[in-house]
Amino acid sequence: MIQMKDISKTYENGTIALERVNVEIGKGEFVFIVGASGAGKSTFIRLLFREVLPSSGELIVNGHDVVNMDNSEVPYLRRGLGVVFQDYRLLPDKTVAENVAFAMQVIEAPRRRMQHSVNAVLDIVGLRDKYKNFPSQLSGGEQQRVAIARAIVNNPALVIADEPTGNLDPETSWEIMDIFKRINASGTTIVMATHDKHIVDTMRKRVIAIEGGKIVRDEAQGVYGYEN
Amino acid sequence: MKISTLEYVIREVFFSLRRNSWMAVASVSTVAVSLFILGMFMILVMNMNRMAESLESQVEISVYLKDEVSESSIEDIRGMLESMQGIDKVTFVDKAEAMSRFEERLGEQKFLLEAIGDTNPLPNSFEVKVKHPDMVKAAADEIAKIKGVESAKYGQDVVQHMFDITRLIRIFGFALMILLGGATLFIISNTIRLTVFARRKEIAIMKYVGATDWFIRWPFLLEGIVLGCFGGVFAAFALRLAYGIVTNKIYETLAFFPLIPMFPFIGYVGIGIMICGMAIGAIGSTISLKRFLKA
Ligand SMILES: Nc1ncnc2c1ncn2[C@@H]1O[C@H](COP(=O)(O)OP(=O)(O)OP(=O)(O)O)[C@@H](O)[C@H]1O
Ligand SMILES: [Mg+2]
Numbered sequence: 001m002i003q004m005k006d007i008s009k010t011y012e013n014g015t016i017a018l019e020r021v022n023v024e025i026g027k028g029e030f031v032f033i034v035g036a037s038g039a040g041k042s043t044f045i046r047l048l049f050r051e052v053l054p055s056s057g058e059l060i061v062n063g064h065d066v067v068n069m070d071n072s073e074v075p076y077l078r079r080g081l082g083v084v085f086q087d088y089r090l091l092p093d094k095t096v097a098e099n100v101a102f103a104m105q106v107i108e109a110p111r112r113r114m115q116h117s118v119n120a121v122l123d124i125v126g127l128r129d130k131y132k133n134f135p136s137q138l139s140g141g142e143q144q145r146v147a148i149a150r151a152i153v154n155n156p157a158l159v160i161a162d163e164p165t166g167n168l169d170p171e172t173s174w175e176i177m178d179i180f181k182r183i184n185a186s187g188t189t190i191v192m193a194t195h196d197k198h199i200v201d202t203m204r205k206r207v208i209a210i211e212g213g214k215i216v217r218d219e220a221q222g223v224y225g226y227e228n
Numbered sequence: 229m230k231i232s233t234l235e236y237v238i239r240e241v242f243f244s245l246r247r248n249s250w251m252a253v254a255s256v257s258t259v260a261v262s263l264f265i266l267g268m269f270m271i272l273v274m275n276m277n278r279m280a281e282s283l284e285s286q287v288e289i290s291v292y293l294k295d296e297v298s299e300s301s302i303e304d305i306r307g308m309l310e311s312m313q314g315i316d317k318v319t320f321v322d323k324a325e326a327m328s329r330f331e332e333r334l335g336e337q338k339f340l341l342e343a344i345g346d347t348n349p350l351p352n353s354f355e356v357k358v359k360h361p362d363m364v365k366a367a368a369d370e371i372a373k374i375k376g377v378e379s380a381k382y383g384q385d386v387v388q389h390m391f392d393i394t395r396l397i398r399i400f401g402f403a404l405m406i407l408l409g410g411a412t413l414f415i416i417s418n419t420i421r422l423t424v425f426a427r428r429k430e431i432a433i434m435k436y437v438g439a440t441d442w443f444i445r446w447p448f449l450l451e452g453i454v455l456g457c458f459g460g461v462f463a464a465f466a467l468r469l470a471y472g473i474v475t476n477k478i479y480e481t482l483a484f485f486p487l488i489p490m491f492p493f494i495g496y497v498g499i500g501i502m503i504c505g506m507a508i509g510a511i512g513s514t515i516s517l518k519r520f521l522k523a
Contacts, residue, residue, distance in 0.1 A: 049436070072441070079438035091430055106439035111232045154437070 001027045001158055001189045002048065007057035009043050009213075017043040019213040021057070025191065027157070030184045032200050033193040034224055035210035041193035044210065045162045048191065049081050050074055062157050079107055082151030084161040088143040090135040096146050097122070097131040103150045121149040125179055141172035148179055152188070159183060161192040165199065173199060197224040233443065240447035241454060244423050252455060255419040259459025259505055260466070262412040267467040267501045269401040275488055276394045282486045283390050289368050289382045291354040297376040302352065305376055309356055312370065314363040319355045326350040351378060409508060412459075416512030420452050424516055431520060441521045448513045456509025457502060464498030 002025040009018040017040045025031055033041045046052045047059060050066050059066040064077040090099050100118045109117075122128040125145035135143050144164060151159055161180070165173035177199055184190045194200060200207060200223060207222025208215060217225065229237075245252045291309070293302065302320070309318045321329075327348050331338055358367050364382050371380040424431070434444050471494050478485050 075435075075438040075440045077438075078436060081438075083436050089429070089433060089436075091433065102433070103437040105232075105236060106434045106437060106443060108230050108233050108443065150437070 001025050001029070001062060002191070003058070003060040004047075005058040007047065007054045007059055009040075009047065009052065010055045016213055018047075018054075018210075021210075021213075021215055023208065023215065023218070025189065027189055028184070028187050030180075030190045030203075030205040031192070032203075032205055032207045032222070032224075033191065033210065034195075034200060034207055034226070036226065037195075039210045040213045041210055042162055043213075045160055045191070045193050048158075048160050049078055049083055075107070079154060080157050082148075082154070082156040082159040084144070084147050084151050084159065084164045086163040086166040088135070088140075088147045090143055090146055090150075092135050094134075095131065096127060096133050096135075096138070099135070099146055100149045100153050103153050107154065109154065117153050118149075121153045124152070124182065125149045139172070141168050141175060144168065144176055145179065148176070148183075152183055156188065158189045158191065161190070163193055163195060165194065165196055170198065177203070197226070200224040229446075233446075237446045237450055241451045244427075244447065244451055245454070247426070248419070248422060251419055251422060255415050255455050256458045256462065258415045259412050259456055259508070260462035262408040262415075263460055263463035263501050263505055264466050264470075266405055266408050266504065267463055267497055268470070269404055270497060270500070271467070271471060271488075273394075273398055273401045274493075276397050278488055279486055280390050280394045283386065287358065287364055287382060289356040289358070289364065289371060289380050291356055291371050291380045292378040293352045293354070294376055294378045295351060297352070301376050305374060306354065308374055309354060309371065312367065314359050314367060315356060316359045317357040321353050321355060323348050323350055323352055326353060356380075409504075412456075412505075412508050413512050413515070416452050416455055416509050417515045419455060420448050420513040420516040423451060424448060424520055428520070444521065445514075445517055448517055449510055452509035452511075452513030452516075453506045454509070456505035456507070456512070458505075459509075460498075460502035460505030463501050463505070467497060467501065468494050 002023065004021055004023040007018060007021045008016070010016050021044070033044055035041050043052065047054055047066070048061055050061075050069065054067060057067070061077065062080045064073070064080075066077065069077065091102065094102060097118055100121060101114055104114050104117060118131075119128065122131055125148055127142060127145050127149065130138065130142065135146065138146070144167075148159075148164075159180070164180075165176050168176065173196060180190055180192070181203075204221040204223070207217065207219050207224070209217035209222075209225060291305075293305065297305070306318060306320065309315060327350050330350065331341065334340060356367070356371065358364050368380040368382055371377060431444055468490075471490060475487055475490060478487060
């Protein structure tokens with residue numbers, strides 16, 4: 001699903017965010033990216049959907065050569081991915097259902113499938129009964145569920161999340177993780193950057209630890225490994 | 229483009245215009261005013277061109293012959309004139325004809341001629357039309373050298389003036405066109421920039437979920453085109469009214485002024501102005517979006 005070879009990223013101001021990173025992530029894996037603040041987790045995540053370009057190295061995501069890709073191909077890379085952020089990024093003047101449908105609309109998905117798909121993903125995240133609500137009428141956890149529903153409505157092979165539980169209390173975080181577990185169980189690959197020790201230590205999934213832009217640890221059933 | 233996408237685009241444009249309605253009104257009016265002035269200049273330049281053309285076509289050389297020239301020599305001179313390069317038409321005007329034209333021009337003051345009695349002081353002459361006004365001077369100089377020709381005259385000053393004025397107006401109009409075009413472009417692109425800014429979150433999300441640049445671009449492009457088109461329509465109607473008033477005023481005093489008739493001329497101008505508006509709108513929104521769609 002993801003092949004990173006010797007990937008380095010230096011930002012325009014000279015900050016080296018990643019240095020010679022080699023990672024391979026297979027289909028259906030569930031991977032946590034951990035590390036201290038400023039280690040390079042978000043940069044790692046953003047490379048995957050080509051929000052930033054690597055300075056050097058090779059990167060294949062879901063069959064797309066991210067490095068040698070024409071700008072016009074980026075939308076097609078992203079249609080195979082779902083992205084979830086810490087701050088949800090919902091459209092405030094659209095309802096729950098509209099926010100989710102929006103992701104289908106803008107890639108010109110057939111309209112007859114829309115209703116069905118939106119209902120299906122709202123069922124998965126448990127928000128079917130609030131489909132008419134606006135984001136301002138939802139709790140943080142509920143807003144994040146909407147964001148997840150939007151991320152998976154186009155059936156991506158890979159879901160990428162950057163600290164999706166960063167703004168949520170422990171209990172709500174677990175509800176969100178349950179949803180990710182279910183999505184993963186249906187065969188979707190999940191890559192998640194997180195600061196949540198308790199979640200990582202409890203789930204015992206693959207853990208990739210980054211320090212100062214380098215991978216320092218990569219364990220199949222790892223633990224968080226830092227004191228929060 | 230899919231029907232559902234078309235629907236989406238139209239809905240987005242409608243909502244956006246309604247949301248920024250005062251801004252839309254402001255930009256439509258500015259576009260209309262700019263295009264109106266632009267159109268006025270187009271009309272002025274075209275009319276000046278036409279006037280210059282009609283003057284040019286009237287440029288002719290009067291070739292006055294000496295009195296002693298015999299009839300056969302007159303025929304010789306005619307032959308020489310006709311065989312010269314760049315000559316369009318040669319007409320002979322004899323003394324009698326010249327006198328009756330003169331009388332006609334005097335009109336009420338015809339009695340003045342009584343003083344000269346039965347004598348006719350006017351010479352025989354040829355009226356020579358040249359194919360192109362640039363040739364007038366050379367041809368007149370050449371003709372003056374022909375034996376039996378007293379003089380060859382033409383209204384050089386008038387023509388030259390007309391040319392100079394037309395050229396000046398053309399240059400001025402062109403500069404103005406660029407200036408006003410630039411201003412219109414600026415206004416439309418600023419309006420679209422506001423819309424883009426108001427929707428930057430939406431655009432970011434569209435990009436995350438894989439919308440193509442064209443899908444993102446269409447609503448803004450169409451919005452720009454709509455603004456430009458409305459501005460153009462208003463300008464076209466205003467031009468039609470203004471040209472009607474101006475032509476009426478001119479015809480009241482100068483019945484034979486060679487103005488371009490209102491129809492279908494003003495229709496072409498209107499369509500041109502509308503296309504101008506739409507093009508400017510499209511370019512304006514493309515400019516505003518350029519930075520947003522990159523990266
Ligand atoms: N756009 C940018 N321009 C310049 N430097 C950047 C940019 N984004 C991140 N950096 C720098 O790159 C390094 C890695 O940042 P990154 O956001 O990947 O860290 P992170 O591990 O996600 O941190 P956090 O846990 O705080 O989110 C940091 O030193 C950061 O300051
Ligand atoms: Mg981060």
